[in-house]
Amino acid sequence: MAEDSYQAEPDPEREDDAYLLDRQAVARIIYAVDIEDRDLLLKEMEPLHPADIADLLEQINAFDRRRLIELYGVEFDGDILSELDDSIREEVIGLLTPEVLFDAVRDLESDDVVDLVEDLEDQQQQAILNALEHGDRVAVQQSLTYPEYSAGRLMQREVVMAPSHWNVGEAIDFLRNQDDLPDQFYHLILVDPRLRPVGNVTLGKLMAARREVLLKDLVEETFHVIPVTQDEGDVAYAFNQYHLISAPVVDENERLVGVITIDDAMVVLDEEHEEDIMRLAGVGDESSLADRVLETTKRRFPWLAVNLVTAILASLVIAQFEAAIAQIVALAVLMPIVASMGGNAGTQSLTVAVRAIATKDLTGSNVWRVIRREVLVGLLNGLVFAVVMGAVGVLWFGGPELGYVIAAAMVINLVVAGLAGTVIPIVLDRIGVDPALASGAFVTTVTDVVGFFAFLGLAAMVLL
Amino acid sequence: MAEDSYQAEPDPEREDDAYLLDRQAVARIIYAVDIEDRDLLLKEMEPLHPADIADLLEQINAFDRRRLIELYGVEFDGDILSELDDSIREEVIGLLTPEVLFDAVRDLESDDVVDLVEDLEDQQQQAILNALEHGDRVAVQQSLTYPEYSAGRLMQREVVMAPSHWNVGEAIDFLRNQDDLPDQFYHLILVDPRLRPVGNVTLGKLMAARREVLLKDLVEETFHVIPVTQDEGDVAYAFNQYHLISAPVVDENERLVGVITIDDAMVVLDEEHEEDIMRLAGVGDESSLADRVLETTKRRFPWLAVNLVTAILASLVIAQFEAAIAQIVALAVLMPIVASMGGNAGTQSLTVAVRAIATKDLTGSNVWRVIRREVLVGLLNGLVFAVVMGAVGVLWFGGPELGYVIAAAMVINLVVAGLAGTVIPIVLDRIGVDPALASGAFVTTVTDVVGFFAFLGLAAMVLL
Incomplete structure (x- = not known):
């Protein structure tokens, strides 16, 4: 029986990597599809767990996917659908014949069916609900009445x-x-x-x-x-x-x-x-490599657009100092360094803060201590890099004044980075915005603006 | 009995947040410590699970931690030690009297003891091993012979x-x-x-x-x-x-x-x-908010140092075009935009690639398809932002040539970002370097260098 087929026998040859779906396996499966040899396909697919088969379907292209599913036919297991990434689940369901779909779905536990149908469009959802026996259908429909992402959707209704x-x-x-x-x-x-x-x-x-x-x-x-x-x-x-x-x-x-x-x-x-x-990372809720180009482009666009606004803001700051730059071109050469260091230090602080909020480690009890720590860390690293960059500035461009300016700007921006990288996620969380989603844009804006302003402003004061 | 005390009874008032350790609870506990009222302390601590108590110890400062542990005394449970973050575990173990430590450790399962002692210094490790009964001690010592982070360290030896x-x-x-x-x-x-x-x-x-x-x-x-x-x-x-x-x-x-x-x-x-x-995020293997300032500073330093090298590399590119900037200061104003957009797009691509490698979704079977997708996504978003920035360039600085230049540089850098953001993690993974650790620095270097070079180079060709 196909259902017993994915038992992994101990096999010393694959001890180091227990993953069955290697490149050779995929190539052999595609070969079987190419020559339309169903027996060979079934033999190659036999050792694979439904989760592996789902991975396989995600990794191959749409053309091979269609041909594979058609050749595989009635062997298609409901658990494969459960494991499939949302991005191609509808496509795969559309490729199954009604009989195969019915058989596949009837084998699933009710909580798996809920997980399967909750994101489907109405027509496919209805087709799957119709395939269920009455009792199961009622259970699934009841679960669907609970809010999305709630315990009610996640639970099994069968209790002992x-x-x-x-x-x-x-x-x-x-x-x-x-x-x-x-x-x-x-x-x-x-x-x-x-x-x-x-x-x-x-x-x-x-x-x-x-x-x-x-x-x-x-x-x-x-x-x-x-x-x-x-x-x-x-x-x-x-x-x-x-x-x-x-x-x-x-x-x-x-x-x-x-x-x-x-x-x-x-x-x-x-x-x-x-x-x-x-x-x-500003990727949005992209879940899969199987997403198509246009979809991916659209998902990544908003964050890039936000970043463009941020970058233009920073440019506006620079534009205030055009006169200074025109006199000392070295400022243009050095100014990205301060902003870049601030951006990185800010990202470090905000990542730690975002994770600590998510794991409930950052609370009212220790928030001030954490902010103080981040500011002190920024100050210490700022001082170290101030010395380094001060020296680089002097050696590269002669006069010590440029060295002082870049050193001072570095300290200022790294302290600001530690502060912004901690306070911004905390504030976003308090006002109900997901800090993982929005902190990056705000923190980078702050470190860019402060970085350019501190460096160019100090330079204008000291050097001109 | 203390061991039965942390059963969470259904309580409608805390339905929305099942976490018992809120700010008020921490404040009440610290108050009990302040007035040295042991009965009050035990009463306040009673509903807390050992994992919550560990969180509590991580959230308060070292002074309160010492006083609390002394007052809490023999109630201290071995599971609290298991749950504690590595960064303060040695400190807390040092605060326990030998009797309390012995009692605490004897209650633990052997795999928990392994987890507890494997990172301790020799003296503390020996003290804990000595507290165990002979059979348990042998089991723990045997587990410690397996490599760190191996299944052998993770398993229970008791099998049925x-x-x-x-x-x-x-x-x-x-x-x-x-x-x-x-x-x-x-x-x-x-x-x-x-x-x-x-x-x-x-x-x-x-x-x-x-x-x-x-x-x-x-x-x-x-x-x-x-x-x-x-x-x-x-x-x-x-x-x-x-x-x-x-x-x-x-x-x-x-x-x-x-x-x-x-x-x-x-x-x-x-x-x-x-x-x-x-x-x-370049934070290193920092695990906790309880880490001290100096420790945190040292952990974050290497990534900032790498970033400084990257930023200086980018500055060297800019320095090649000092003459162009001296003639057209607008170049200095606009140049960070191209680099910044490239950096963000590169981070998006590399994050998706790093995660896909970790989840074994990015394999030999689909690597070329994924690279092609990322490049196309970069091209499409590049074209959109090229139009936007081209227009901004024209409106802000007059002449259309500056608009063409920034538009072309944007397309180039976003395509390069998609390519570098995918290829670099894949190559790092193939040569055995953790892509999560090292990709960021390489990808940012590429997008910074290409961003400045494409923009300033094109500008020098077209505008001068």
Whole structure:
């Protein structure tokens, strides 16, 4: 059966890189597609996990993708769709025949279907919902009523619970008589008579305990309940902070409505990090190499446009000192150095601040201490580079005055960089703007403007 | 008992932010320390998870930290040490009395002790090892023989395994007769007669199946075996890619030596992301806001030094065109714009490339397609901004020639940015240098040099 086919056997030859989808594998698969040899294709695809097959589809071009999917036919697994990047998911779904799509989707757990359909256009969403059995369809539609990126979208609705007054024997008998336990579950959730979760018992402890032990004496020390409307980023944070394996989800009446497991939280943590990195770099929420040229161009445009405004602002500052530059051209040669150093120091500070805000390490309790630290770091590095650049200025252009000017401007800009790089993300966060997204533009503007102004202004005062 | 004290009860008032350590809580705790009221301190600390207490210790200053730890005394839990940031761990361990330290460490699992001691100086490491019971000490010392950041350091040595020919009944009887099952385990690992792992059975499936069913008929579809020397980053990648919950670890003879669980993999994934973000920003492997000023200054220095060299290189390019600038000062005003836009576009491309390499999405199979895409994106955005800046140039400084020059330089630099931002990380990765660490400096050098050279060179040709 195809579903058992992606077991990775221990294989000493690939110990160092456990990734099955290497360049040769892709080449062999494309070759099988080229010669339209279905048996060969199935043989080559057999060792691949659905996540690897999704990666494969993302890596090859649209033409090969279409031919591969057509040749692969009914082997297409629903998990591949779940793993596929949003950017080509609709395209791939459009390539599947209705029968293949129906089969693929029916194998999925309800939370995977939610994840799959939530970003699809209405027509495809409806086609997939129609493929589901009635019970599953209702479950998926109910999950879709929760806000996007909420715990409600992330949770499984299948929960395994027991009254908190039971003992181990009762729980084991209950579990062994259940027909439809979920595929993956790690805790028995204890509930009170009003279905409010009050504790978690791991299956391992249940296995190990004597039958007469009360469940409430086996509950885990750490027990964390998640409100159904909580943002998925906060859910991932809680799993990471408190080392949760699974956590019950409750509605506004604190009644148990589902459970979130760590594997789903890990995916969210990964996505949030990725998003932060991309936002810090001004890439926008671009998620994939599979995005097309026009799409990518449009996504990157806004940040470049913001940067253009920033750069023009800096130019306006320079324009104030045209007379000085006309007299001493060396100023034009040296001025980008001060701005560039400030920009880099500012980026260092802001990255540390943005991450510390995201991980809740930067709080009201230590904000002043952190700002002071960043300013002092800027001052110290500023002094070191002031000495270096002062010397370079003297050696390169003769007179010591130019050296003094660039040294002073360097110290000023690195202190400002430390200050702006910390205060700007904090302020943005306080007013509800994602600091990862917007800090870069503001901080660079400050360091460019201050860098040029300090250097050229001091030069105009001292040298002219 | 203190150990049961950090259960988070559902509390509607803090639904939106599940984080217990808010500013008020910190202030109340410091107040209790100030008035040396131990009962009040214990009451305020009671709802906090060890991870929260670790955060608290990181957020307050060294003076308060010492006073708090002294007042808190024997309540100090070993898990707090595990959660503490490296930068203050030695300091905190130094503040504990030997008795408190012994008690704290004895409660920990062996993999947590490994994590705790591996970065400590010899004397503290020895003190902690001495506190352990003989069996635990041997286990920890054995783990320390594996390379740092390897699967061997990450794994638990306590495994629960069964012969692959057993049935469910035999497995359940075996588990229920075990005295010392690990606290946390999720799979029964099936092994062949030579102790090589051949499959995983979830405890849930074991619970649900009839006694006569063979274990080998219940194994999970996805089964992934990890070599003990594998890098922890690759381990985390495998957990994330294949949605593993736990995975057996094998030695060079493919014999089972331990097991890694997803919660530990999630911590690694989080750390690797953090490291990537910090490296991309040139912050070095700075891990914490608790680092001191001098330390932070030193860590940030190298990247700023590299940037200074880059900036001086760019200045040398500008110096070649001093004559042109002396004649047309507008060149000095406009030139930073081209370089700045190139730097930003290059950062966008390189961030996408660095992440795609890290997630194994950028491979031999699609490298040329990705490079072509980035160049085309650079070309398209370059054309748009060329029109904008061309117009700005004309309006601001009169004559159309300056507009042509800046427009052409913009196109050139954005294309080069797309090319350099993709090729440089790929080449660095191929020659074994971490692209997250080194790409930025190279790409900025290229975009600065090309930006100034294209703009000033074209200007010298066209305008003089």
